[in-house]
Amino acid sequence: MVNLHTEKTASIYTLMRYAKAILLPAFTLLLIWALNRSWGSVPAFGPLLSPFVGFWQNAESVNTSDEEITLSGTQAPVTVIMDDKAVPHVFAQNDHDVYFAQGYLTARDRLWQMEFQTHAAAGRVSELVGERALELDRYNRRLGMGFGAEKSVKAMMRDPRSRESVEAYTAGVNAWISQLKPAQYPLEYKLLGYAPELWQPIKCAYFLKYMSGVLALGADDLNMSNVLQKAGPAVTADLFPDYPFREDPIIPVGTKWDFKPVKIPAIPPASVSAVGSVSMNWAEHDPAIGSNNWAVGPQKSATGYPILANDPHLTLSLPSIWYQMQLVTPTMNVYGATMPGAPGVIIGFNKQVAWGVTNVGADVLDFYQIKFRDNRHLEYWHGNRWKPVTRRIERIKIKGQPEKVDTILYTHHGPVMYMEGQKPFAKNVPVGYAARWIGHEESNDFLTYYLLDRAANHADYRKALSYYGAPAQNFVFADVAKDIAISPNGRFPLKWKDQGKFLLDGTNPAHDWQGWIPAEQNPHVKNPPRGFVSSANQSSTDTTYPYYINWQFAPAERGTRINQRLTAMRKATPDSLRMLQNDNLNLRAQQALPVFSPYVRTQKLTAEQKKAFDILKKWHYNHDIAEIGPTLFTEWMRQYMDGVWRDDFPTTDSTTLRYPSFDRTLKMAEQEPTAHWFDDVTTPAHETIGDVLTQTLQLAVDSLARQHGPIGESWQWGKHKATRIAHLARLDALSALNVQIGGGANIINATTERTGPSWRMVVALGPQPKAYGVYPGGQSGNPGSPYYLNMLETWRTGQLNELLYLQSAQDKNPAIKRRIILK
Amino acid sequence: MIQLILITILGLLAQLILPWWSLALVAFLVCLWRSQSAGQAFLYGFLGVALVWLGYALIIYMRTGGDFTGRMGELLFKVNNAALPMLATALLGGLVGGLSGLSGFLIRQASGSQVASHAAGSTRP
Numbered sequence: 001m002v003n004l005h006t007e008k009t010a011s012i013y014t015l016m017r018y019a020k021a022i023l024l025p026a027f028t029l030l031l032i033w034a035l036n037r038s039w040g041s042v043p044a045f046g047p048l049l050s051p052f053v054g055f056w057q058n059a060e061s062v063n064t065s066d067e068e069i070t071l072s073g074t075q076a077p078v079t080v081i082m083d084d085k086a087v088p089h090v091f092a093q094n095d096h097d098v099y100f101a102q103g104y105l106t107a108r109d110r111l112w113q114m115e116f117q118t119h120a121a122a123g124r125v126s127e128l129v130g131e132r133a134l135e136l137d138r139y140n141r142r143l144g145m146g147f148g149a150e151k152s153v154k155a156m157m158r159d160p161r162s163r164e165s166v167e168a169y170t171a172g173v174n175a176w177i178s179q180l181k182p183a184q185y186p187l188e189y190k191l192l193g194y195a196p197e198l199w200q201p202i203k204c205a206y207f208l209k210y211m212s213g214v215l216a217l218g219a220d221d222l223n224m225s226n227v228l229q230k231a232g233p234a235v236t237a238d239l240f241p242d243y244p245f246r247e248d249p250i251i252p253v254g255t256k257w258d259f260k261p262v263k264i265p266a267i268p269p270a271s272v273s274a275v276g277s278v279s280m281n282w283a284e285h286d287p288a289i290g291s292n293n294w295a296v297g298p299q300k301s302a303t304g305y306p307i308l309a310n311d312p313h314l315t316l317s318l319p320s321i322w323y324q325m326q327l328v329t330p331t332m333n334v335y336g337a338t339m340p341g342a343p344g345v346i347i348g349f350n351k352q353v354a355w356g357v358t359n360v361g362a363d364v365l366d367f368y369q370i371k372f373r374d375n376r377h378l379e380y381w382h383g384n385r386w387k388p389v390t391r392r393i394e395r396i397k398i399k400g401q402p403e404k405v406d407t408i409l410y411t412h413h414g415p416v417m418y419m420e421g422q423k424p425f426a427k428n429v430p431v432g433y434a435a436r437w438i439g440h441e442e443s444n445d446f447l448t449y450y451l452l453d454r455a456a457n458h459a460d461y462r463k464a465l466s467y468y469g470a471p472a473q474n475f476v477f478a479d480v481a482k483d484i485a486i487s488p489n490g491r492f493p494l495k496w497k498d499q500g501k502f503l504l505d506g507t508n509p510a511h512d513w514q515g516w517i518p519a520e521q522n523p524h525v526k527n528p529p530r531g532f533v534s535s536a537n538q539s540s541t542d543t544t545y546p547y548y549i550n551w552q553f554a555p556a557e558r559g560t561r562i563n564q565r566l567t568a569m570r571k572a573t574p575d576s577l578r579m580l581q582n583d584n585l586n587l588r589a590q591q592a593l594p595v596f597s598p599y600v601r602t603q604k605l606t607a608e609q610k611k612a613f614d615i616l617k618k619w620h621y622n623h624d625i626a627e628i629g630p631t632l633f634t635e636w637m638r639q640y641m642d643g644v645w646r647d648d649f650p651t652t653d654s655t656t657l658r659y660p661s662f663d664r665t666l667k668m669a670e671q672e673p674t675a676h677w678f679d680d681v682t683t684p685a686h687e688t689i690g691d692v693l694t695q696t697l698q699l700a701v702d703s704l705a706r707q708h709g710p711i712g713e714s715w716q717w718g719k720h721k722a723t724r725i726a727h728l729a730r731l732d733a734l735s736a737l738n739v740q741i742g743g744g745a746n747i748i749n750a751t752t753e754r755t756g757p758s759w760r761m762v763v764a765l766g767p768q769p770k771a772y773g774v775y776p777g778g779q780s781g782n783p784g785s786p787y788y789l790n791m792l793e794t795w796r797t798g799q800l801n802e803l804l805y806l807q808s809a810q811d812k813n814p815a816i817k818r819r820i821i822l823k
Numbered sequence: 824m825i826q827l828i829l830i831t832i833l834g835l836l837a838q839l840i841l842p843w844w845s846l847a848l849v850a851f852l853v854c855l856w857r858s859q860s861a862g863q864a865f866l867y868g869f870l871g872v873a874l875v876w877l878g879y880a881l882i883i884y885m886r887t888g889g890d891f892t893g894r895m896g897e898l899l900f901k902v903n904n905a906a907l908p909m910l911a912t913a914l915l916g917g918l919v920g921g922l923s924g925l926s927g928f929l930i931r932q933a934s935g936s937q938v939a940s941h942a943a944g945s946t947r948p
Contacts, residue, residue, distance in 0.1 A: 059884070
């Protein structure tokens with residue numbers, strides 16, 4: 001009995017032993033498998049946490065030891081001097097090697113960023129993050145990013161100079177990628193669970209398209225057509241004028257045009273096409289994405305040589321948008337801000353010249369209504385005949401899913417972005433319309449920077465600009481020969497006045513773009529009598545310029561304020577220009593509050609509302625961190641614009657309209673205070689300007705009180721604005737949140753919640769140029785590097801770092817930290 | 824004790840050249856070769872790997888400053904604290920090591936080699 005029992009127990013034990021010996025190892029294997037892969041947005045925790053290959057490997061400390069790196073690809077040894085801000089100073093013996101080294105070093109610091117941005121432009125984000133990026137990818141592909149990039153790369157490859165730089169840059173990036181082990185992958189690859197692929201020249205073109213997408217995709221065509229349809233031509237012309245009430249254009253008023261204009265196309269009769277039945281809206285141009293640049297001439301500077309300043313405003317992001325470099329060959333010595341993904345220096349200086357850019361905001365995106373022959377969409381009507389539609393197949397890979405195939409219809413205008421029944425991803429894309437976009441044109445923009453990097457004088461600068469396509473920029477210039485100049489420059493389509501202010505008729509050849517404004521006739525001015533040149537995205541010229549560039553530009557306040565201060569400036573130093581970059585005066589408030597305040601009916605305000613109004617009245621219009629005035633003014637004006645215009649130009653699910661500009665709205669208060677527009681047509685009462693101002697002030701204060709409690713510290717501008725510099729993958733932990741800095745929209749220090757000066761530079765020319773610069777972030781794209789955010793505080797406090805401009809690889813300087821030899 | 828030392832040293836060497844999961848292989852093989860009980864196999868596997876992972880992580884942490892580890896704490900656990908990623912690293916490595924060691928023991932036990940190795944062990948001088 002006992003034996004039997006023991007045997008039975010023993011066999012059960014054996015069975016259990018076997019079971020355990022199978023089940024537990026199986027479970028362990030399953031666990032390892034599960035930890036070895038990412039699940040949706042949950043990373044692969046096994047390799048991520050392993051100190052041997054995971055995020056720990058991305059932790060870096062300050063490196064001060066010299067290195068010698070053997071690579072195949074350089075033609076001669078390259079010396080790289082790293083300074084204390086981790087800026088590489090590249091000394092190469094020829095052009096090929098200098099761009100090879102630029103590619104290699106940029107990839108070393110910014111590989112994930114450069115690949116991610118070009119993946120985004122190419123519509124390949126779904127490959128990395130799955131279906132949630134599908135509509136974004138579809139949008140970029142339907143916009144024709146790939147179509148444009150393929151054309152651009154052809155143009156780059158046709159010129160031996162741009163070809164060599166793009167190919168050498170590509171080889172340099174790949175020299176870095178090829179020797180990379182998974183443990184050394186940038187953190188983001190480990191988090192998202194993918195590996196870098198080899199770089200190709202077309203990725204440089206994709207990068208340019210990415211920038212054109214950021215800077216040259218503003219379009220109000222659809223909204224304006226809806227406005228026109230609702231309000232009629234007279235009201236539209238009155239409320240949406242082609243030139244602002246207050247303006248101080250980039251090319252000073254009174255500048256003579258030194259050319260004979262080519263024939264401008266006549267305005268066709270019935271130039272406005274009716275809006276189709278279905279329409280959607282496009283992300284309106286973000287007015288906060290603008291920039292400042294200026295140069296003071298010798299008569300205004302303390303040294304007698306020009307001083308130039310530039311701060312391009314973009315949506316601030318991490319890794320930093322810019323990457324500083326010095327590139328030296330026997331025929332070039334240039335220092336400045338480069339963009340990861342593009343060879344050469346984009347904004348910078350050499351021994352003779354300095355230059356900078358701001359966005360023009362030209363009307364270079366238009367929509368054409370397409371009339372197809374039938375539902376097969378094989379032909380469309382244009383110039384009284386049927387023309388063939390071509391088809392472009394886009395294959396979108398999606399992480400964890402089969403690929404999606406998208407067929408896009410192309411007319412000679414461009415791609416028909418969305419057909420009826422398809423819901424556009426971005427707002428403002430009219431359905432059934434073809435997009436004609438400057439980004440689809442062949443252009444060799446790198447050649448412009450190639451030539452600027454080597455420019456020695458004003459003639460070289462003009463020559464360099466003539467190659468530039470898009471996104472059109474206001475190129476400011478100064479040189480050691482004491483010339484200063486500025487030119488709103490890019491390829492501008494030759495249009496009839498207001499062509500593209502509204503949607504266009506795709507069947508009528510008179511609505512096509514009719515060629516180009518000759519490059520040498522782009523607006524430009526050299527050494528104007530006022531002794532300085534400047535731009536802040538405002539109107540390129542006054543109304544005497546013979547060609548149409550756009551009907552609206554960024555609001556005039558920033559440019560006007562810059563010009564006021566530069567006009568008053570004497571004996572300017574780099575520090576005077578630095579202070580100007582940090583100017584926090586809100587000119588809009590200075591102009592508007594004295595007009596608006598008398599209309600406010602103080603007896604109708606509650607105690608808290610009255611307190612707020614008193615703060616506003618005592619405010620000196622400055623957007624400093626601790627002020628409450630900016631918070632109140634900004635919120636009030638937002639409510640005010642709604643209060644005046646929402647009833648007249650309401651946006652519904654089916655129709656999007658837009659409001660007149662603030663400039664026009666302020667003009668109305670000053671010159672037409674009894675205008676019927678102040679009446680809210682949705683109420684039986686008759687509202688006046690005083691009613692609207694009082695009610696919207698009450699609304700603004702009440703809404704801020706709900707957000708922040710009673711008036712106090714939490715209403716302060718710095719806290720309310722809480723500037724955020726977000727990581728490109730939207731990871732808060734890798735972002736800089738709640739950065740306390742003043743400024744705001746339409747202010748020279750244009751730091752808003754998300755956008756701001758992405759690079760600030762001041763260059764004093766002279767026998768030896770002296771330059772200063774900073775950007776919000778650091779040279780390294782690695783969140784585990786001490787150089788990820790090391791410049792943020794300098795930027796936040798409005799300081800600049802002196803830029804180390806070396807003359808030879810043998811130069812001695814305490815800022816030099818180490819040397820790298822590439823051979 | 825020899826198992827713990829072997830898992831630590833071989834695990835360290837393996838991970839220098841092989842993927843992270845090679846640590847599982849090491850813990851498994853060592854416990855397959857020699858282990859007395861389930862608890863001991865798990866413990867040695869756990870400690871052997873956790874020590875290596877925690878040790879290496881600590882070295883990196885001290886060499887590079889803790890800011891980044893704090894950011895990773897924020898990223899992974901929503902708390903800006905360097906101790907959490909450290910703890911998670913040790914626990915995760917330890918868990919995989921422990922389960923692998925335990926697997927080694929169980930297979931060894933099931934294949935009956937436990938007794939044999941004991942006998943072999945006892946005949947050694």
